[in-house]
Amino acid sequence: MSAFDTANPAFSVMDLARLAREHFGVEGRVKALPSERDQNARLICEDGREFVLKIANPAEDPVQIALQNATMRHLEAVGMAGLPRVVATRDGADHAVVEVAGRPALMRLVTWVAGVPLAETERTPGQLRALGGFMGRMARAMQGFGHPAAFRPGFPWSLDQVGQLAGHVEDIADPWRRAMVAALFARYAARVAPRLAGLRAGVLHQDANDWNVITEAAEPERIAGLIDFGDMCHGRVVNELAITLAYAVLDAPDLYAALWSVISGFAAEFPLTEDEADVVLDLMRMRLACSVCISSRQSKLHPENDYLLISQGPAFAALERMGKIDAEFLVALCRRAAGFEAVRGVGALRAALQAAAVQPILRPDPRRLPRMALPTDGSLRDMPAFSDRAFDNWFAAQRPASVPADLPFLGFGAWGEKRSVYTSAQFADAASEERRTRHLGIDIFAPAGTGLHAALDGVVHSVTYNADPLDYGHTLILRHQMAGREFFTLYGHLGGTLPGLVQPGQQVKAGDLIAHFGDWHENGGWAPHVHFQIMSSMLGQDGNFFGVGHDSLWEVWADICPDPNLILRIEPESFTIDPEPPEAILAHRRRVIGRSLSVSYREKLKIVRGRGVWLIDHTGRRHLDTVNNITHVGHCHPHVVAAQARQAAELNTNTRYLHGLMPALADRIAATMPGNLSVVTFVNSGTEANELALRIARTALGKKDTVVLDWAYHGNSGGTVEISPYKFKRKGGFPQPDFLQVATFPDPYRGPHRGADSGPAYAADLDRCLDAVAARTGDGAATFIAESLSGVGGQVVLPQGYLAGVYDRVRARGGICIADEVQCGFGRVGSAFWGFQLQGVVPDIVVLGKPIGNGHPLAAVVTTPELADRFANGMEYFNSFGGNPVSMAVGHAVLDVIETEHLQAKALATGERLMAGYRRLAERFRVIGDVRGSGLFVGVELVGDRETRLPDAAAADMVVDVLRRRGILSSTDGPDDNVLKIKPPMVFGPDEADLLLAETETALGALA
Template sequence: MTAFTTGNPAFTAKELVAMATTHFGMVGTVRPLPSERDQNARLICGEQDYVLKIANPAEDPGQIDLQTATLRHLARVGQPGIPRVVPTIDGADRATITVAGRASQMRLVTWIAGKPLAEEPRSLPQLANLGRFMGGLTRSMQGFGHPQAFRPDFPWSLDHVIQLRDHVADIADPARRALVERLFLRHERLIAPRLPGLRASVLHQDANDWNVITDPADPTRIAGLIDFGDMCHGRTVNELAITLAYALMAAPDLYAAIRAVISGFAAEFPLTEDEADLVYDIMRMRLVCSVCISSRQSKLHPDNEYLLISQGPAFALLERLERLDPGFMVALCRKAAGFAAIPEASAIVAELGNCRTQPILATDPCRAARIALPTVGGHPDMPAFSDRAFDDWMTAQRPTDLPADMPFVGFGLYGEKRAVYTAAHFADAASDERRTRHLGIDIFAPAGTAIHAPMDGVVESVSYNADPLDYGHTLILRHETASGRAFFTLYGHLGGSLPGLCRAGQAVSAGQMIGHLGDWHENGGWAPHLHFQIITSLLAQRGNFFGVGHDSLWDVWADISPDPNLLLRLEPESFAIDPEPSAALLARRRAVIGPSLSVSYREKLKMVRGRGAWLIDHTGRRYLDTVNNITHVGHCHPHVVQALARQAAELNTNTRYLHEAMPHLAERIAATMPGDLKVVTFVNSGTEANELALRIARTALGKKDTVVLDWAYHGNSGGTVEISPYKFKRKGGFPQPDFVQVAAFPDAYRGPFRGAESGPAYAADIDRCLNAIAQRSGSGAACFIAESLSGVGGQVILPVGYLADVYARIRARGGLCIADEVQCGFGRVGPEFWGFATQGVIPDIVVLGKPIGNGHPLAAVVTTPELAARFANGMEYFNSFGGNPVSMAVGHAVLDVIEAEQLPARAVTTGAALMAGYRGLAERFPIIGDVRGMGLFIGVELVTDRETRNPATQAADHVVDQLRLRGILASTDGPDDNVLKIKPPMVFGPREAGILLTETEAALGSMS
């Protein structure tokens, strides 16, 4: 063979063909391939082509051993797309030849058909496939080792890139030199200390555009990888970092390219979380490695202009990446690898969902009148938030009857894609995509509106971001969750008061005023509003933060800035426009529902959700419910809802079959009753329960005569309306039935017998009724039915001893006594579980209604075994679903909650606070004539004059309407509808009591 004095192999084509035949038994033609120091040629041999590789004599044979061992390993594990080693005729993996008098290694490997990636157009599917191919290769390399792979002095070893730091001085351009020095500093401080904890393996290390081969039939598919000459042992993630470095050089959209490559790689070879954290910085150090080596070579060989040209793409990419937030790029890499963009994001979100917060405005935005302000598909005439006409438009939306001191707010949506973000700072160097998706919630209110901290925290920064359409005055607070995880809240578009209120490092308490809404000239050029945002990591930002994210990267941004509603706790309706608001629904209802079914308030409310002591309307506004005693343990109590759903999914059928839930609930209820009240019958409503109670009493007595209290109400059926003066004495009523006697209503404040000692006088009126019955029927025996505390009569607490005296008079004539506990039972009046116990009596029959099922159709009648036996006179009593398994499960759940949450005791505390508060208001507002009640059964009677005690009916109606406008659901009772009734769900607590008292004071004050 011919030797060449240059030292580099340079055989002719004829010589190469001859060597292939001599050493490998291959006959074909050759085509030269480019190579820097070795000589490579394509050997074309019919169906299969090969690459003939002749190493430079200076090549370390150990490195050829490494390459050969690697290719054989990959062949054994079945890794596709890798050249296969072709043995010599005598079975060796190489032949030794002479080049320029020195021994050289000649090898033959299979040819990978296709085009280099450099010659094909780029696409995201292609990059994803590149990532998958390199991930598969990395997986195949696990478990492989070779002594020649350890090359600590190899300049391309990223594990030892710090050894190139002295090359920085060789970079000619000062700006580029400073950029690279900053990256070395970051690597030394943040990256190098973490490298020892990463996985390590033998790496290919050179997946550049010319070494990656694409499928000739489909350029998006990767056919193979060639050139294993730069192999070494290193951190496994370096393989991905190097692949990324080359893939990004020609990428128009860096974000999409990074996601495609990493997600593809991780699909085949899952990364560890530490690897996902570091791959971005390691990728940049590969680019640093490239420009440092080329700069040193250029200094050593100043006439070789190619060296500086070749470093151009690497520097261009480094400069492009330098303009991006490195924290965000790490977050993107983490997400692409299958992890949360921010390590603590999910834990922070979980904790914030359960933490205690304070309202961000003086009046909780949850309670404020509001309007949703979607910018797409929203109000067709709404100006842009950056248009000064928006102020006038927002003013026009405010309800005309809303009290001046009540806020009216607008909510801008989190996650909304908006067209208004046109300023330069909403674009970046990574792609052509602008940031358009809103990362906060906007609260629009007048300039100067005070802002309060939702949680304890420390001021992270106070700044003025003056660019048009930026934040203007900006506050960022640092907080910690209960477990010590740090997160941040951002308040943008504040006014000039901010620097005087907050300074960096200052501690801030929950509820503390921290700023005011800025006006146009100080808030970045927006309509006055607060941009409120949660941030799980400030990334690399200081004094400012992204308020808008990329639509295509929303899953990354959502980890960085999760929904601020975690702290605001606004209802979802706050961010949507109801297609059928109250007026439209009312019209539809009137067309198909009978007009006798009334609807509360002049301005009708459309309720869509309930929770605890609150009801939520179609705009998302929360109303404090002060009158709904039906939902005894609170609207939609989770324990009750779960019990209902669980049993409904298992069985619900009629009561002709045995089911253990019915007797068990009867036993639990009977255990709360005194004396011989042990027999329970379940029905579906309080009306039905009163009907059954009357039937039992009348059957036992053998007569229908009934004594009731004036203004009593016991149900809406024909039989109960007959004994309800509240119904038959009013408009649309009928003459008093002859079997009904109406006793004087025992109202010690405004009844016919006034005064604290009026009980005996009222009780004596019972004798008048019984005498009338005796005259009509010859016997004074009758059943007596009364609420233990009067509801519709005006929240009246019966005079002390009244029921004991009445019961004695009724029983002396052979009559029976029925206690209607529909509104006042189950612990509402405090330590006594039943209202009748406050009067020291034991009824013959007790009626239970609404509270027993928390709104579910469930009621009950409790009586004695003797009366139950007398009722069983041969006429079957059957109730298809009174006592069905689902209703029984609900009843058990309600009792569970009453016991577990100690609601009777809470009713005493909260009720006492309410009555004390109302009595305090009475000292300032003479219109309050009387405050009375027990537990959470309270009446506040309004009068025109405390001496005459004339009812102030119109004033009561005004107060109720004012409370509605202020987000309080109230109502009136009493013969003249002048008594404010307070019978809220039993979960009503001190906070709710404070709100009710404050708003009642404002409502009363509005009359002056």
């Protein structure tokens, strides 16, 4: 035997008791404790105090003992609980000196840490989190502590120096294990060693194994303390966590939960840096590699010692278990547990994708197509599994009869959905008993052979056939660059055309045809669909990728595979079954809402959201809105919504108080008006505005007599219905009031005077009306009110010279002229801000409707100071909320958008594009009799015969119905309901115009 072996201290129990009494003044019962080279004993005093008497091997470096003592004293000074405390000798020293085999040996007394070793308890996530938290507090407490003895060059257990053990790999007997550990050393050299210099360093405990960690006896999930400071050294602080992890994962039933618990607990007490989170997994595995290398070398030197090989079994088992798991996934898990993104930069990638221009992956755009959700949560109880061939017949039966034959009917499966269908071996896991069940992509179901297009520019990363049952079958992965980083998109379950369309390394442009939906025999054994997925990292995969993740680790998987809807932009309703479909709401509405309130379309729409020019129904299908002029700057424009919310949160009250927003908005509106139109009164609706305009005019004239155009509509109140032939001349109406005169409707296409130069002829008809007024009242003075362009009259642009001639006649008799701009104002006509400006006239009163508030209850009347003064005759005009602060904030926001987004110019350009397109269609379809309009105020009149110009309301109704079924919301107007009216939100642009024209062409083709 060597001198080293013979020098082990071996005092009797009686001698140990005597030494404790003589040197430390402590007396008690002594109980021997196991130790390898030193001698340790437990000292139990009658007063309940307990200590550990420690006699070091004579070969132990005294400097290392000094390091341990200094560390314990430092930790005591900073208040770190749960650690042994150094007990001073009778003369105040840290240690005493005894003789062992003729050589001096150091003896110390430290306090006993009561509890149960971690090794003797059942591991739980809560206990492991507590362990991580304790070691995090330990790392925090060690900050600022230093000692020269902590620097131990060549120390084999230092992870900073673990590379020196690479030569020991050859001592591992099993060739497979040898190769596995060699790969770990190579990964360490390439991935970790170059980063060590940038990591935080300090003095480390280095040995939080399950015998050194003490739990509370009554509550094993709580950590009582930590003992044995014999392996201390200076190193990277993250090594402390790595070593703790190495012991925590041994035999852990759920490896993922163990990693997560320890790391999150540690980081909660001592936050890691991002670089530390990156390498902790590798460092943990290197601690295990270090253990098996040292034990393998010792076994080679001492082949008679079988225990050396037996003891390395758990470490090899843990390494082999982790070897079955994607290492980069484990790194991602560690990062997320430490509080960082699972993949560095994924947040910036999400933001970039959200703002990126993308192409739809189907044609037509899947956002516009009819669809249904295919949830696997039991919402559809009779739905077969996607892997059951009965699904095909079931899905075909769900297609509504109203869906046009040439449009695909889509099914959608959600990202993040928990599914029970993943039962085959590839969805099991070596790390835990939990199967992967949460869907990482979005599924779109459509017929086999449906074409797929690239959503973004990219390069073909791989083209692979993954042939296992319930795998992807033909699989395409594209590589992209965005936000300064690389990411990938996956298209799975493809057809056999894939390899012929694209090859690895090929450049792909957004919109390119790249694949087709596969059928059962080629897509892994699933109903035809595409699985579309984003990967912020390929991890360690190539040619394939996980399509399903663990529910318990969803926040990790969600970083690795962000929501594909960042690219697809499918509405969320596409993935859920609406518990209150349209028919249920319609039945409810019929019970509680007046029957006179109409509902559009044969197939009723339940609209749940609006965005810009789109309305979204309860299934998530987008419908192009071509008729809602009230939402002037687009549905839910963010600037308008924000202004409304901001002011509503601050103040909304009646107009008897002063508030600066009201006169400021009046100034802005008046600045758009010609002449002396400068006094603004705010109300809540176009109807209310027309009522007020009539009151002002009638008060100024001292009489009620009014002249309107035939087929005019000015509101739904009693007073405005009385002057709306569109209402009182139809079913349920009443005789024309005696104070009202109805002028001939100035329709240059179908009226009695035809052609663009018919304005003066129609204006002359006003003499008839004014003469009738004179016969009734004696002077012929009357209020004349007309829309500047006629909406319900059939989107008619009044012939040039008409309003000028009318205004001259009315004013010559002492009358007042009102321009109703409810439908055509605020830049809609394109070449002018107000419709009346197209006629070169200046009204006496102008009426503005809800487009001023983008649908918010806001309207206004603008008149001259003279008329305003005449109206102020002593009878107060009060409107509680006409002009309230919220409405005023909204009005300002709408004007902001009109100005900053140049919507008037956009209306002009888009309107010209639309009308040119409709005129081209008229060359092919004789049912189009007339195309007219200005800006985004357009009418297309359908006729049965172009010569006679007979209206064809049936054709117009059919076109509207076909467009509705194709996702375009349109409507008709005109005395015969034969005019397609187009007056969409002003954000309607060239793309939407082209879409409307294309779908109208299809609808007109259906008439043949």
